[in-house]
Amino acid sequence: MTKKDPAQAVKSAPGIGQYGSELTPQMLYDKCVALARNLWWTWHPEVHSLFRDLDPIRWRQLDHNPMALLHEFTPERLSHRAAEMILHSRINYYYRRLKEYTAERRRTWAAEHASVLGSMPVAYFSAEFGIHESVPVYSGGLGVLAGDHIKSASGLGVPLFAVGLFYSQGYFKQKLNEHGWQDEEYINTELEHLSMEAARDAQGNPITVQIETRNGSLLAQVHQMHVGRVRLFLLDTDVDGNHPEDRQLTSRLYGGDTRLRIRQELVLGVGGVRALRAMGIQPGVFHLNEGHSAFAPLEVVRLRMQDDGWEFDEALRFVARQTVFTTHTPVPAGHDRFDPGLVEEHLGPLRDQLGITGEHLLSLGRVDPHNEGETFCMTVLGLKMSRRANAVSQLHGHISRRMWAHLWPWKVEDEIPIGHITNGVHVPSWLAWQMRQLYDRHFPDGWTRGMGLPGAWQHIHDVDPGELWETHNALKILLLSFVRRRITRQCRRRQEPEAVVEAARNALEPSILTIGFGRRFATYKRADLVFTDLDRLDAILNNPERPVQLVFAGKAHPRDEPGKHLIQHIANLRHDPRFRDRVVYIEDYDINVCRHMVQGVDVWLNTPRRPLEASGTSGQKVVLNGGLNLSILDGWWAEAYDGSNGFAIGPGRSHRDQAETDRRDAAALYDVLEDQVIPTYYQRDVDGLPPRWIQMMMNSISSLAWRFSAHRMVMDYTQTMYIPAAGGLSCDMERR
Ligand SMILES: *Cc1c(COP(=O)(O)O)cnc(C)c1O
DSSP: OGGGOHHHHHHHOTTOOSSOSOOOHHHHHHHHHHHHHBGGGGGOHHHHHHHHHHOHHHHHHTTSOHHHHHHTOOHHHHHHHHHHHTOHHHHHHHHHHHHHHHHOOTTSHHHHHOGGGGSSOEEEEOSOOOOOTTSOOOOSHHHHHHHHHHHHHHHHTOOEEEEEEOOTTOSOEEEEOTTSOEEEEOOOOOGGGSSOEEOBOTTSOBOEEEEEEBTEEEEEEEEEEEETTEEEEEEEOOSTTSOHHHHTTTSSTTOSOHHHHHHHHHIIIIIHHHHHHHTTOOOSEEEEESGGGTTHHHHHHHHHHHHHOOOHHHHHHHHHHHEEEEOOOOOGGGSOEEOHHHHHHHHHHHHHHHTOOHHHHHHTTOSSTTOTTSOEEHHHHHHHTOSEEEESSHHHHHHHHHHTGGGSTTSOGGGSSEEEOOOOBOHHHHSOHHHHHHHHHHSOTTGGGGTTSHHHHGGGGGSOHHHHHHHHHHHHHHHHHHHHHHHHHHHHHTTOOHHHHHHHHTOOOTTSEEEEEESOOOGGGOTTGGGSSHHHHHHHHTOSSSOEEEEEEOOOOTTOHHHHHHHHHHHGGGGSTTTTTTEEEESSOOHHHHHHHHHHOSEEEEOOOTTOOSOOOHHHHHHHTTOEEEEESOHHHHHHOOSSSSEEESSSOOOSSHHHHHHHHHHHHHHHIIIIIHHHHHOOOTTSOOHHHHHHHHHHHHHHTTTTBHHHHHHHHIIIIIHHHTTOOOSOGGGO
């Protein structure tokens, strides 16, 4: 991109004065605010650096939040700073690019391939959206997936409105105390530091939705954010008129008990549909990203009955045809279940209007409609309210069909109507700028338009191996300095001796094979698998010729004691002289930490207990940047690994006995490290390059980057789910 960047040309052109344009300070300031107000900037590293150049130190301190940064500037000071840094032409350039991008509707992929959605847009519901570290309305993988989904929908021009909740305290900040124990800290988000505004109705009035329960009503205001061409609506119960307790309802993600949970989900599903209605938006498709929003179709049924005078059953059939449901986990705790009392308290008034009995409503959330002992399950509701459902990888598809087979007792397993669309990641958000420049130099012009197709990525094989290796190593050094900065800060906060702080400042070694592990510390992910046999690990990490170092990060859910023990175990290895220099733990895993890790590691380690990792996406981010995956054959890796594009741990089988599985997987992990990963990495040619390793990097990029991109994922959703749900004919059904 940089080679064609006219702003660069202007910058170096002779005769352009210090100010370079006719802009007044206020006009310049307004353009910066406009850039900050559309989250389009989050996937344009050139715009990051523009903001960073305004004040590099504050930029970092403010969590890369441009609105917060701009709040610290007056137009005059901004203009001064822009002159000093010669930013005027860059600001103008990216401002124009943003305007062009948001105005463009006709020359997009969807305009050509999904025109039916033009008048029947998609409403995409998700309990969380992970767009950037400065927008704290996500906790982990599900949210980041939703964020990547809407960014790719924007890029492809798919008409889509996103609906979620606004969490004023987001998820928690993680700090480890001197014992390595996780402390959680909740911070109120400063509203004026968010690129967020009130959503408005046709008359320009802010919108408040109301939802009756048996126990009083709930109110929610509606905020909106711009994510490229997509609008994201976030419902927020912190409004006058709500009971004080209800004002806190949406303050935290996944906090509280089941009563709080059902109330959040009522606001998301029913409130979300009402918010769209209030804005005059008439979706043709409702996509429920996980069961949290599965109340939404009930409200859509109510509207059909009210508007068109239909009976419940008829309206339900119609609405189910419009509804797409995605299930995200085979782990039982990942499926919300509610007692009948809670369901009646919260859905009772809606049920009255639907004209169905309490038993009928409950039966929609039960596998066996007549089993009164079965609690109401949001996943079951989602499956029953939708004609099209999918899992998030091929393997997860098999598992989900088996898991929910009882819902269709008359069908054999292969005919269970749950397909799969494997998750993918938004390439521009996760691809390092340095790597992007390398690709821009070697791939055909405009290659990013085809980033969800195999063609463009084949050109990785034309790249000079030395250049690819150097670029990767430059990114690795950036990661290591990030790690040092973070762990030094951690030691300082815990007021550790100066010698420890000094050691942190010099931790890790760029020439050493570096393995990363960053994810939620759910126990099924087995973060401690690599620590099963500490003597064997010691020998591996401290081999004098071929050493290895590990970088760990991740949060445990606040109520997950076993997860917190795992963290403690790993974090405290720094007190063990054998591991002090070889294992580090970075606190507060979030999008920022993840981005640094996936862009800089040599190897990404993934050790879930098969088949519990539905997909996983962090390893897909690693692929884009030239890192290699070392993973159990679970989730996406089970269909991605081909023997030459990364490493597999074990043969992809599980023993009936869990402890036995864990033992075998740990042994397989050490074996593959000793026999494949380490020798391949350290085998060097006369130029000091590892030829077989670089070949694997290229194989990984060419075979995986397009397949596990969110562009490919959103194209699949559009062609196999959205278009048929909108009543159109898909041109590409056989891909499923
Ligand atoms: C990508 C991402 C995840 C998802 O990681 P998994 O591979 O699914 O465990 C979780 N958290 C953050 C912050 C991410 O960016």
